[in-house]
Amino acid sequence: MYGKRLRPLALTTFAALTLTLVLAFFWAPDDANQGFLQKIFYLHVPLAIVTLCGFVYAGLAAIAHLRTRDSRWDMRSYVAIHLSLVFGVGVLISGSIWAKGSWGVWWDWSEPTLVSFLLIMLLYATYQPLRFAIEDPERQARYASVFAITAGAFVPINFVIVRLSTAYLHPRVLGDISANLPGRFQVVFYLSLISMALLWITLWRYEMTSKHAGAQLRALRRALAGDEDESMPRRSAVPTLNVGSGAGGTRAGGDSVGAAR
């Protein structure tokens, strides 16, 4: 069901990313201060915005999970956090490279924007171990949702606090764009933001499709194996999805259920 329209979405994402790259490198002028180095801006900033939005979405999905007890919302939240962590690593790498070129250092511990983003990443890095530490799938999903909501609320609060801080070196981006960015910079920036959001959505749907298909496959295996299936599900951090085949809940990812193994 998540795989529906995945192909056109993937093609649109590819086209948008290609257009963004072409415009960023061949159409947008070089920055007066940063020169060619500013091209990292079209990768780093949208990546950071999409990452933080992904974490907030995970929190919203977790709220929906606690309200409805529908395991699909838990899975949506899980995949959103997983994907945003991957994107977050990209933010840290591209940001460090830009800092080295612009400031001469890979990292500056006195810069609130950098440190706060690292804190968010470290916070979310505990999400998987938290899930893995709880064996009961029902309780695991509930606790993970509470974590996703709390951490998801921390993201915008943290963002506002950092912006209120006065001692910073990191350029302010949101809020200054329309005031300071010339036309071509703005067009490419918004296009790169859309492209990055499309990439996140495509990969999210891709992973959701994979997790859902895996869950259905395991349910089918259990239904076919019948009495022969005496294997116990292994502990896993992956949410339990309730899918058809009359087999009840099944671990959606990894190789946690394997009757033939």
Add this chain to the structure above:
Amino acid sequence: MIVPGLLEIPLHEAVPYVAGAYTAFVALILIYLAIMATKLSRMERELGELTELAESRRRAGEEREEL
């Protein structure tokens, strides 16, 4: 103390950083896709096993009917 540069960074100095940042991002996405592809191939294998199981059961059922 770090002071943001006021002069434009020369092109030959900026290119390796820009190339590095974009390459790192592409590599990250490719690694992610490779991991997902591995999981997909495992699912395909499992599906093959299930198909074989269903097929063998169907054959066994037919043999029982013939007897």
